[in-house]
Amino acid sequence: MRARDLHPLCCLPVDCPGGWCAAAGDRSSSPPPNHPATVAGVLHKWTNIGKGWRPRWFAILRGGLLAYSKIRRRSAGAAASPGLSADGGPRLIGPAGYGAAAEDRPIGFLHLKISSFRESKSDDKRFYIITPTKTLQLRTDSPKDRVAWIEALVSARRESSPSEGLLCDQNDASFSTDRLRNRMHAEGLGEEVIKDCEQIVHSEFSQYYTQMKQRCEEYLSFLGSLPQQLEVLNEQDTTRSIRPECSCSGHGKCSESSNTETSDDVGYQELDELSDEDDYIFCDTRQSFSDSASSPDLRMTCSNSSNDVHQVDHEFVESISSKGDNECLLLPSKRRTKLPEPVEKEKGVSLWSMIKDNVGKDLTRVCLPVYFNEPISSLQKCFEDLEYSHLLDRAYEYGLKGNSVMRILCVAAFAVSGYASSDGRPCKPFNPLLGETYEADYPENGIRFFSEKVSHHPMVMACHCEGRGWRFWGESNVKSKFWGQTIQLDPVGVLTLEFDDGEIFKWSKVTTAINNLIIGKLYCHHHGTMSISGNRQHSCKLTFKQQSFLERNPRQVQGFVEDTDGTKVATLTGKWDESMYCAVTNDKSEATLLWEKNKPPANPTRYNLSSFAITLNELTPKLKEKLPPTDSRLRPDQRHLENGEYDKANSEKLRLETRQRMARKMQDNGWKPRWFDRDTEDGTFHFTGGYWEAREQRRWDGCRDIFGELSDNRASAVLPVVDSSSM
Template sequence: MNENLVKECEQIMLSEFSEMHGQVKLLHEERTNLLDALRQLEAANLEVGASGKHEFSSLGRGKYSECSTTASSDGKQEFEDVSEEDEPSFHDTKEFFNEPNIGSESNLAISGHTDIKRRTKLPDPAEKEKGVSLWSMIKDNVGKDLTRVCLPVYFNEPISSLQKCFEDLEYSYLLDRAYEHGKSGNGLLRALNVAAFAVSGYASTEGRHCKPFNPLLGETYEADFPEKGIRFFSEKVSHHPTVIACHCEGKGWKFWGDTNLRSKFWGRSIQVEPVGVLTLEFDDGEVFQWSKVTSTIYNIILGKLYCDHHGVMQIRGNRQYSCTLKFKEQSILERNPHQVNGFVEDVAGQKAATIFGKWDDSLYYVAGDGINKSKVSDPASNASLLWKRTKPPPNVTRYNLTSFAITLNELTPGLQEILPPTDSRLRPDQRHLENGEYEKANLEKQRLERRQRMSRQLQESGWRPRWFERQGESDTFKYTGGYWEARGHRNWDDCPDIFGEFTEELADAA
């Protein structure tokens, strides 16, 4: 009796398994057919975009007014007209796109490529870390600017704000693609890739809850990445308010800007509002400008700590196209967080493409006003992939650094000998934290904070940045040039030893 029952159960299981196997095989065939159709559709879209381009010159190459992260009245009305039901649901569609179709930097033709082997993980910590309560440190600073609050090194990640700026260039291949599309006459695909680049910089913030080191006045950071075809430089140009200026050169484009972070602590959350304009200029004269949206860290006291970005980003172009992107604020009942949607429009105000996706995962587009007018359950089924986030590294630490961020503070062979004494990689407290030497890191941080208190006096007494200068009476800083030439000659005579020992003579001089 028992044997018959067992055999009957086995037969049932085999039958169900056979049926499931057939369903999986059928789904695989449908997926293959869908991918083929998407490739054909994308090729057709590219041909239509290339043949249907228009020449708009009404904007010219005039100067820009500062971009705002607050939507205009027209832009705000545009988003308010879209109901919750109209918003795209794309959370489960990402599996239908395979990564080899993405134009990553590995597919680019790099000129002057240098084979630099970069690290894939941080050093193993030398000590066991002791936890500290964040609430106990900031409970007396509700409503205040947290950039002026001194926190123990436990709350820092082993990179500086200068290096954090360079993280926005992780997906610089999007700008290379944008340059090539514009060069071939496809202004729409150029604008779409610029929009994807502006969104991609937020991907690295997912799961990152530690604060980057606040640079000292005059601190700098360089990043020479020949394998990506870019070189980047940044400097802290003001102490109060804290302003960081940066400049990056790529293949056919330049990117620069300055930013001042205004942060407030509201009891259960910390809100960070970037102030400043980012500028992207291609070699053919086309320019795009935008400002970043607001970022908020939630559940400071209780619950799971998480970061969200929200607001409207206006990307203004001086030729054919501009772009408006809305970062939707996450709510308690939100089943699909981190959503971004928007559109690219021409100078006549006509929508040329619709963009949607998630800032921590991927971004797609469809031609025209595809999503708002066609209420389909799966808008991504006829969409083209613009950008997809790189997979996280296998060796995860509590800092949750991306594979790219892990390389930013690395001293590759021969690099230390040619760096200026102001480079962030030479900052001792940051280096000790990276090595897991927490006691030394705290002592060095306290020592450097004493030096930091001298910065306001230095600034008030006429101190000026070494590599950037203020543009007229505005608050905008622009790179003056000369850094890479000085690096070539190892001429750092004008660069102070800002990380050196603090002495009473220095205090008196300040």
């Protein structure tokens, strides 16, 4: 018998009588006749931000393959696709291909045995096919069609056998020794010697074949376990997941990117980008496979970011695991995912009486019931802007690699991401008391944050945050106007970001308007121009488009990055409540996803807090022992509101605001913030340091009990120089 060439990885014969040998995405190949289609139809596939959704002919082939092709039009009466039909044609799902059929050559295929499927929760027509190397985002014409496709895919995956056609019989894998025999005859060797040589060759080949077959079985076993592992990784609800860096200059591409009709070609290392609230996170393909091959329990973990708002970078996990078991115990416990159940039933208030009495007044002087508040303070709201701090981690890494354009693009995406949590938030945060503080220590994110109210009139809050290779600080002073139907908030202050390599970026926030206070659904929008200035090569300008009644595509953000010569080197586009994309000018690729909003929590409340915001006011017994008496978590009215004790919350709010009226006198008599100093030149506040050291020692010298009862004697002590006539 003639020798048969073997695939070096899994003993797959090159002539492939039992399998389709084309590499993933090979456009030159077509499905063999012994792999007819069982199910087929038209699905809309997300290509890229430039081309959007494109119809493609999808067919489930016998043997557990899913092929997809571009569509060519034909007669409306035709139903099946040439080259993909047998035994009367495949079962069609949905409309009969709009009179369409597949091109002769498929542009891609997937092995269903190593695939998993996910339905979108935000769109009942959308679903995903996820493999270790790529992800397809697909959309049907109706919810019924989506159910039919999912059932067909699951059934095909269950019926397919990964070993079908891959392992050949050893007898079929034998080879010819005619040339060896003829050569040995020519040398004059006897028949007995020739037979001994043939036996030795056969024995060696048998051992080689056995080893290759064993390797093939191990490989197939690994492939068979991938769907279950993907199920676990995508559904796992943990507080430690990995946020991979999606780099344009990294190992592979982050999106299908081409201006030609070949943009559906998916290479082995490419990932199809998602554009949905279902925010999946995928690890680098080569890293994932190498880790999987070397570690059967899959040490590297990926999870759905919407269920896990505390992403942990891969390097952080590795550094933690290398420090030993004792230090690993220092990691925080799992953070909460919902607010406590309310003790009382909330009572509504009359908006008309509130509006009539407060038109044209400064909101900072208006006393509102807790019905209009959410159970977090403005200090905590400042920290909420750092929910997507991983963007700054990525920016730092890009800078180390010399990619300054991607660094400022990530900084711009971070500046926009802070507005995502404002969507659908009908209530305002608590105004902090003078001297009130808030700390946030999130080692799973690699950041720790501190803020303090440093001035009462005007109300100014200063903050400082330390991350992996960067520092972020700024102050917030909002000028507000109440016009009956609308509230306008104009931020005053500069935010500063400094990387460890010395590069600095500064920007200010844009105007926020809250509309429909009287009639209609309450909503907010942000508008204006945000300029991000850098001290080196690049700067960025972002425009938040003002919303109008005729705007069909609201909440848009557009911008560009320019160098010191004024040349545009990159553009940005997206929505502040959804996602941001970028495109580098000298790059032929399409726009790349920079940032996407996390999914809402599984347990929503009337405050519409994000999963990240739900964790901000959490107070555990161990944490309470470490906090200073000025921390927002200890504020009684805010705590009562979170617990649903509304009567107590209102009475405490009235008590604290009565006490807060003395803060103006405290400030006039030389009161100074505890942890921030004011710059005499520009008037900005800078963190003096020492807070985390004091926290470690539990020494809070100079921190007043701002939430306790205040008697006349204590008032005199707190306010050392107060004119009795002013009382």
